[in-house]
Amino acid sequence: MNIRQINDELAITDFLARQGFQPARKNGLDWWYISPIRAPERTPSFKVNTRLNRWYDHGTGEGGKVFDLAMRLHRTASIREVIQLLASNSFSSSSSTFHPIRAKKSLGHGKSPVRETDSLTTIRVLEAKPMEAGSPLSAYLQHRGISMGTASPYCREVSFTIGERQYEAVGFANRSGGYELRNSWFKGSSSPKDITFIDKGKGTVCLLEGFMDFLSLLELRPHLRHTSNFLVLNSLSQLGKSLEVLGQHQKVLLFLDQDQPGRRATERLLRSEPNSRDLSSFYLKHKDVNAYLVARKGRAKQFRLGLGHR
Structure with missing residues (x-):
């Protein structure tokens, strides 16, 4: 079983139930939970859309598919370990498991089945x-x-x-x-999935996982837009596609996520790209550049409110 099959066949609601999380309320297709990925809260702000089989945490701005959530909950596990966990019998054959109605029609001997509802x-x-x-x-x-x-x-x-x-x-x-x-x-x-290369004709390139991190870096380090190119992976699964572009630059500045997959990718690139540097130290206590930016702006707002009460 691979990641795509897991995302297609396993309902997030089932996965959460097996982890011991039950919805605080249901509003049509939207099931609301006390967030399972951060400190306990009074008002549920973690939403699962059961039609799309997607989750979104309004407290952190994170969201995605069931595999993303599993990686978030099991932060010390490797990708392979999470795949094995989700593919195990403990997560199969639930009556409410999400299936995007992939009924198959027989087209006769020797012909491939058609997915009716792609x-x-x-x-x-x-x-x-x-x-x-x-x-x-x-x-x-x-x-x-x-x-x-x-x-x-x-x-x-x-x-x-x-x-x-x-x-x-x-x-x-x-x-x-x-x-x-x-x-x-x-x-x-939307398809096709690929990397994004923003070429400004510079000898330095900044590598980031997602475009929110890219935009956050521009907010935090505006001078980089004048001195660097930018390569956004749009998913760590696209890392292999980036190597040719990275090799065309004199300097490679790494701003990857602080979770286990992101750290492993950083370590791999530091070994394989002699001109690469890890510049993630300023958001060391946060998942990624955007999480750091949101936290920093939140602190600034609290400081301004505090001054207003003096």
């Missing part, structure tokens, strides 16, 4: 337009610590469909024409 789970991009100030998507970026001035040159407001329903998200294009898509409850991508 269209129900496939993301289809309808339109990509410039970011609009004051829109809900710009408010979402602001919540993540990203200003419109930073985001607008690189992001689009993307309309897309999943099945018959239409949605909007912040879109970040990759080099093959696909989009990374984010909004307050959704984290996904």
Whole structure:
């Protein structure tokens, strides 16, 4: 069983139940939980959309598929160990397990079966337009610590469909024409999946896992936009595609995540790329660059409020 099969066949609600987490309330397709990935809270802010089989934690701004959640909960386990855990019998054959209705039709001897409802789970991009100030998507970026001035040159407001329903998200294009898509409850991508290379003709390149980290780095280190190229993996699974681009640069600056997969990738690149440097020390106590930015802005806001009460 691989990661894609796990994400397709295992319901997040089932996985959480097996881990001992039950929803605090159910609102149609949305099940709300006390967040399982941070300190206990009074009001549930961790949402699972049972139709899309996606989770989103409003307290941290994180979200994704069941495998992302499993990696988040089992932070000391390797990717292989988490795959084995999720593929084991302890997580199979639940009556409420998510299946995107992958019924198969027989087309006769020697012909491949057809997935009748791929269209129900496939993301289809309808339109990509410039970011609009004051829109809900710009408010979402602001919540993540990203200003419109930073985001607008690189992001689009993307309309897309999943099945018959239409949605909007912040879109970040990759080099093959696909989009990374984010909004307050959704984290996904349209095909094809690929890396994003922002070439400014410099000899230095900054490597990051996701586009929120890229935008956060521009907020925190604005001078880099004038001195560096940027390579955004859009997933650690794309790391192999980055090696040719990295090899074309005199300096490789690493800003990868602080979780176990991110640290392993950093260590691998430090060994294989002699001109690489790990510059993640400033967000050492946070998962990634964006988590550090959000925490820093939160502290600044608390400080301003404190001054106002004097």
